[in-house]
Amino acid sequence: MTDSVLFIAFPYVAVVVAVAGGVYRYFADRFSYSSMSSQFLENRMLFWGSVPFHYGIVIILLGHIMGGLFPYYSNFLIVNVFHMYTLELGGIALGLLTNFGVILLIIRRLVYPKLVPETTLMDWVILLVLLAQVLSGSYIAHFYRWGAVWYPYSPVPWLKSLAHLDPQIDFITPLPWIIRFHALNAFVIVGLIPFTRLVHIFTAPVTYIWRPLQVVIWNKKAAR
C-alpha cells in the first residue's frame, strides 16, 4: 500500500502539480519567472558553486534522460570495456563536481550576509532537496557500480510503466532503499518546480542562438 502511494500516486501527483502549477504561474504571474541570480551581490564563490553545479547537473540529467529514452541503445556503450570505464568515471566525476557545487552554493548563502535577505524559505528547501539528490546519486554511483548496466533494466521500466499509465512498481520496490529514495526525491524536485526559482529551467534562452540581435516592437504593425 505504502509502495503504491509512493511509487504510483506520488509521481503522478508531482508531475501534475509541476505542469499545472507551472502553467498557472506562467499565465497568472509571469513576472515571478526568474532565475533570481544573486551574482550581483556575491560573485567569487558563486563562480565555484554555480558553474560546476550547473554543468554537472545538466550533463548528468541528460545522461539519465538518454538512458531512459534509449535504454537498449546504451547496450552499445557497455559492450566495450573502455566505454564502460569512461561512462563510469565520467559519471562519478560529474557527481563529485555537482556535489562540490551545491555544497558551495549552500555555504555561500550562509556566510555572506548580503545574501540572507534575498534567500527565501523555498530557496533553502530546494537547495537541501538538491543536496539530498546529488549526495544520494553519488552514493549510488559509488556503492552500486555500473549504473549504465542496471539503470535501463530496473528504474527505467518503472518510469516507462508510469508514462504508459500502466504502473508496475515491481521494477522499483526491490531495489535498495537509497535508490528508491533517489527516485522519489527526483519527483519531489519535479513537484517543487512551480513553487521555486526552478521554473527558470523551462525558460532557458535557447532562442538566443537564432533570434535577431535587434528587436523593435511597433504598436500597430507586426514588424517593419
Add this chain to the structure above:
Amino acid sequence: MNIRSQVSAVFHLDKCIGCHTCSIACKNIWTGRKGTEYMWWNNVETKPGVGYPCLWEDQKKYRGGWKERNGKPELIMHNRASALANIFFNPFLPRLDDYYEPWTYRYGDLFGAAEGDDQPVARPVSAITGKEMEIEAGPNWDDDLSGSPIYAANDPNFASLNEEERKQFFALESMVFFYLPRICNHCINPGCLAACPAGAIYKRGEDGIVLVSQEKCRAWRMCITGCPYKKTYYNWSAGKSEKCIFCYPRQETGQAPACFHSCVGRIRYLGVLLYDADRIESAAGSPAGSIARKQLELILDPFDGEVIKEAKAQGIPDAVIEYAQKSPVYKFVKAWNIALPLHPEFRTLPMLFYVPSLLPVMAHAKGNLHEVGHDFFGSPDNARIPIRYFAALLSEGNEEAIRAIYRKLVAVRVYRRARTVGNIPEARVNKALDEAGTNPDEIEAIYRLTSLPSVEDRFVIPPFMREAAIEEVTDPLNKRESEGAGFTRKPKRGW
C-alpha cells in the same frame, strides 16, 4: 530608406551646475523600491573622475558595447554560443561594490534614544542587509574631486592625453573639472538589447525608447554587461533588470521626462529625430574614427521633400514630421553641428548628444591682477580643458571635430559680447565668424536656444499617438464597471 522616428536629447555641458536635481527627480519617481536603491538611472559625474559605476568607461574591465569585424558590429562580451555557455556565471558582470552599498539612516533613534549626555545620532544601516554599516562609497563619491589622485587620476579618458596635459589637471591653479550628467542613451544599436539571451529588451518602433520587458526578463543579467554606459541595472530583490524608461508615461501625456523637467541649469533639450534604419549596421560597423560621423549621417533632414514624402509613405504621422522640423535636438546636432554622442567608439549609436563645455575660462596673472579670459577668445586650444580630453569623450579622439565646435561656441560669445558690451572690434568679430563658418543669424539662433529658451523651446515632445495604439487593443473604459477603468484584469494582489 527605412525611416524611423526617435525621441532624442541634447545636454549642454556648459550649463550643468552639478546640482544633482535631475538624479533626485528620477529617484523619487522610479527607483525608491527595494532592490533599486543603488540604481541611478540618471546620474551626474564629475569629470575627470571614475564615474558610476566605478570605471564604467573601461571596456577592458566591463566588455560593454561592440567591436567591428568585416564592417559589421559584433558584441565584445560574447557571441551567441558563449552567451549560453556563460549563462551560469557572467564573467564580466559588475558587482554591487562597483556601484556602492546603498544605505539609509536609523532616524527613529533621534527620537527614541534614552536621555543621556550625548546627542543621539542616526546610524547608517545597509539597505540590503538592514544591519549597521560603514559608508565607504556612494553614487557620486568623486563629486568635485578633480585633482584627486584616487579618483580623477584613474579617469580612463586620460589614456589619450600626454604627460603635460595630464599634469595640468592636477596642478593648483590649472585644476579643472566639469559635470557629465548621464541617462540611458536609447541607442539605435543598443548593446543591452543585443546581449539579452531571453530577448526581453526591445526598442519601441514609434519613439525609439528602449525598455526591458519585466515579464520576459529572467535575470540572465547579460544586458548589464552589454551596455557600455552601464545604464541597465540589476534589481537584486526582484530578480529583474531595469533601466531608464525615458519617462515614457510622462512623455505620452505631453510632459518632459522628470530629469529634464527638473533640470536647474536648463541644460536639457528634447526633440524627435528621423533616421534611416537601413544603415544602422553599416554605421555601427564603420571603421574606427568615422563612427560618430556615420551616425550623424543616419539622421535625416526633416525639411527635405524626399524624406518627407518617404516618411509619409512609411506611415510616420504628419504631426511627428512636423515636430521633427521643430526639434531642438536636430538644430544642435545637424543644423549647427555643435553636439556629439558620448563615446561613439562603443558603437551603440547613442541618441543623446552633448555640447562640449567651453568654460571655465583660464585666468592669467598680471602683476597683482588676475585677468580672466585674456587670450581665451583667441584660440580654442587655450581652453582650460585640453581639447584632447573632450575628443576622447565625444569624438573617438578626433580633435578637429571638437575644435570646430569650439570655434562656433567662441564665435557666439565674441559676437554677443560685441553686441552687448561692445568692446570687441568688428574685425575681430567677423574673423571669429569666418573661422567658425557661421553667420549672425545662426549665432543669434544658437544664443537664443542656449541662453534664453522657454520650456516649450527646450522640450518639443512629439505626439505619442497612444490613442491610435490603444484603440487597436481595447477601450480603457470597457471594463470600468467590472475591473476598473484601464484594467483588463482585476488589480488583485497575487501570491
